Amino acid sequence: MGFLIENFGAIFFFLVAALTVAGAVGVVTLRNPVHAALALLETFVMVAILFILRHAEFLAAVQVLVYAGGIMVLYLFVIMLVKVKDLRAEDAFLLNIAPLAVLGGVLLGALLAAGILLGTMAAGDGAVAALQTIGDETVGNTEAVGWLLFTKFLVPFEVVSVVLLVAMIGAIVFGRRDAALSGPGEGVEP
């Protein structure tokens, strides 16, 4: 019992990490796209919990709002808009290159793991001081993030809003009914 209480943080982390990996495995292996989407949703929520554990409370809220709320609904809309069932079951995976792909993934993983384990910066515990302060004043994490976002990172913030605008226009252009079906030059006309 004492072990449980002393290591509660670590046990909680490993539990959430296991659920995250389980969700990720589900995304890659489940054949039905709706099931894969739900596994992805589970991964998003677990990652939000991990954000809270690392004192990124604002980002955890953004993760749930944007990913679990926005992007996930978009995916489910598209899955239900197109008839995914028409795709034959054996077509779900590229099975002839699957061993090579898994080998590539494992090799990259081994390379990155070597980098992580041989590196020196990752060891040791972190600190939470700068994550909650503006200057010398202690505030909430949200306020600190907002302060940094609108001072030091103001130009990237504006640039990223342009990126969002371009993505929005692009999505509208791709989604137009006549754009996909007509020949060259005709898709521009209404």
Added chain:
Amino acid sequence: MIITATHYLVLSLIIFCLGLVGVMVRRNFITVLMSLELMFNAVNLNLIAFSYRLDDLAGQVLAIFVITVAAAEAAIGLGLIIALVRLKDTVSLDEADVMRS
């Protein structure tokens, strides 16, 4: 036992490699995009782990930018899926082999 940044890095490594294998192996356009989202999440986890380790808020702000780009990517990708379905009536990436109809 203290959970260090290394634990988070290994977890994010596992998720990133799973997403990579998903992008390479899956044929369904929608699940390929989902695997891409997994990779975005792994990167965010990395940024947050180092933000806490180095006691620097810049990592969290960068993660916000990554989330924005992921949202833009999802919008564009799903628009492409709709266009592909209108053109070929399928979401299989094997069918996406022409640049004009």
